[in-house]
Amino acid sequence: MAGAPGGGELGPAAGEPLLQRPDSGQGSPEPPAHGKPQQGFLSSLFTRDQSCPLMLQKTLDTNPYVKLLLDAMKHSGCAVNRGRHFSCEVCDGNVSGGFDASTSQIVLCENNIRNQVHMGRVVTHELIHAFDHCRAHVHWFTNIRHLACSEIRAASLSGDCSLVNELFRLRFGLKQHHQTCVRDRAVLSILAVRNVSREEAQKAVDEVFQTCFNDREPFGRIPHNQTYARYAHRDFQNRDRYYSNI
Numbered sequence: 001m002a003g004a005p006g007g008g009e010l011g012p013a014a015g016e017p018l019l020q021r022p023d024s025g026q027g028s029p030e031p032p033a034h035g036k037p038q039q040g041f042l043s044s045l046f047t048r049d050q051s052c053p054l055m056l057q058k059t060l061d062t063n064p065y066v067k068l069l070l071d072a073m074k075h076s077g078c079a080v081n082r083g084r085h086f087s088c089e090v091c092d093g094n095v096s097g098g099f100d101a102s103t104s105q106i107v108l109c110e111n112n113i114r115n116q117v118h119m120g121r122v123v124t125h126e127l128i129h130a131f132d133h134c135r136a137h138v139h140w141f142t143n144i145r146h147l148a149c150s151e152i153r154a155a156s157l158s159g160d161c162s163l164v165n166e167l168f169r170l171r172f173g174l175k176q177h178h179q180t181c182v183r184d185r186a187v188l189s190i191l192a193v194r195n196v197s198r199e200e201a202q203k204a205v206d207e208v209f210q211t212c213f214n215d216r217e218p219f220g221r222i223p224h225n226q227t228y229a230r231y232a233h234r235d236f237q238n239r240d241r242y243y244s245n246i
């Protein structure tokens with residue numbers, strides 16, 4: 001199972017076929033620059049060991065993005081088991097989480113996930129990778145465009161680039177800004193897990209951008225907030241019901 005995160009930084013450690021066990025950290029640099037987790041009185045009320053599983057549990061039970069993705073995984077024959085497929089670990093650097101394709105496990109970086117909202121976004125982001133892994137033969141290591149495609153989808157559909165998040169980053173923009181944000185974050189996520197140049201990462205993202213940006217499965221739309229995500233979930237359930245009645 002998930003031992004220590006390779007002891008390593010980014011990328012496959014010790015020949016381990018890691019996908020991107022650390023991943024979205026770079027890709028999810030959060031609003032104000034924390035850098036290091038805070039060790040205040042409030043956070044000391046929860047030991048990390050408790051708070052990560054507790055936040056995960058709440059996310060799995062209540063987050064509409066996550067509930068949709070869990071349904072979609074099940075529907076695709078990749079039912080997710082919370083004990084088997086999630087692992088709270090201490091990670092190096094400022095990464096927030098990762099998806100390990102070799103074990104189909106989502107790693108949650110308990111030292112870097114700061115609150116419930118952040119947990120929800122990390123789980124969503126990584127579940128999108130898990131969904132892509134389930135439905136397609138993704139060559140995470142040998143084809144950088146496959147990785148780029150999944151990073152584009154994860155950035156676009158997870159809420160990583162929602163307006164509120166962007167406002168927090170003080171990068172206010174218009175409609176087109178979503179796409180710019182998705183591009184930027186996909187490139188950062190690739191750079192976080194692959195030893196390639198920024199130019200190579202950008203090229204890979206550019207080559208697949210339109211196709212992958214337009215692939216909104218299983219949401220069917222870009223869920224800009226929780227309400228959209230709830231609608232998307234309802235639509236997904238109806239779609240499921242419709243097909244199962246044929």
Ligand SMILES: [Zn+2]
Nearest residue numbers: 023024154189
């Ligand atoms: Zn990612």
